Amino acid sequence: MNGQSRPTVYVIDDDEAVLDSLDLFLQAAGLQTSTYTDPRDFLSAHHRDMCGCLILDIRLPAISGLGLQEELIAIGSTLPIIFITGHGDVPTAVQAMKAGAFEFIEKPFSQQFLLECILRALELDGRRRLAMGHQQRIRQRLETLTPRETEVLDHIVNGKASKVIASEMCLSQRTVEIYRANIMQKMQSKSVAQLVKMFSEAGVRPSAV
């Protein structure tokens, strides 16, 4: 979440040689890895601050790859998943992609292609986490506002002028100006334009927090 931990490629495959070889290949390519033969071990190790991506064999003994994907979504995991399958299984691929899988690769695969997929997945995860961190900072700032200030802020980001806000909230324009100054200070924003940009980039609504 805070970007302090290094992105890791988590690999789950029940074939030990495939797992070991992927581990060595990815490490030699400069990536940090963490490998599991049992998906249940990954599930118990999983926490929301894990960053990177997941390479998942679709055929696993204890839980199927799709079953694990479902469980991960249920516990709020946002790790992009690259599925690996032994042979062309179109219905499974469609199901996995519909559930939000990042990519679906058939075994045996080109290592270069896998590497490209992983790099794209890591980039996506990094971007998502940055946005999440940004969102969290805005939420923290929003929590410092009083209910009245939140209401005024909602009007401001909707493009209303102080005069209009004053009339709608039955306040004097001077009071609205004071609220506005407090909001700007608490939200660490220098202008209304910056404030609006802050919310649109983070996809947060002031009154929704």
Add this chain to the structure above:
Amino acid sequence: MTLGNVTSARSGGDELRRLLHQFNQPLTAIGNYAQAGCHMIDNGQVDPARLKELFEKIARQSGRTIALSQELGQALTAADGNS
């Protein structure tokens, strides 16, 4: 074709699919090990002991494909016998 032939042809197909899946595992591992070696050399990490370990692993996986290839041959002979 009798019902028995149809059943054995289907189970023969399943067996071949299973073998194909099995076959892809060491094949994938061989590719991964070989690429790992290439990356190590490209990065100047030329440690003979580590490279030897990689070659041994490749040889072991190659042995796996040889065993599977023999199994595949038997499955094909069995399939010929049923036709």
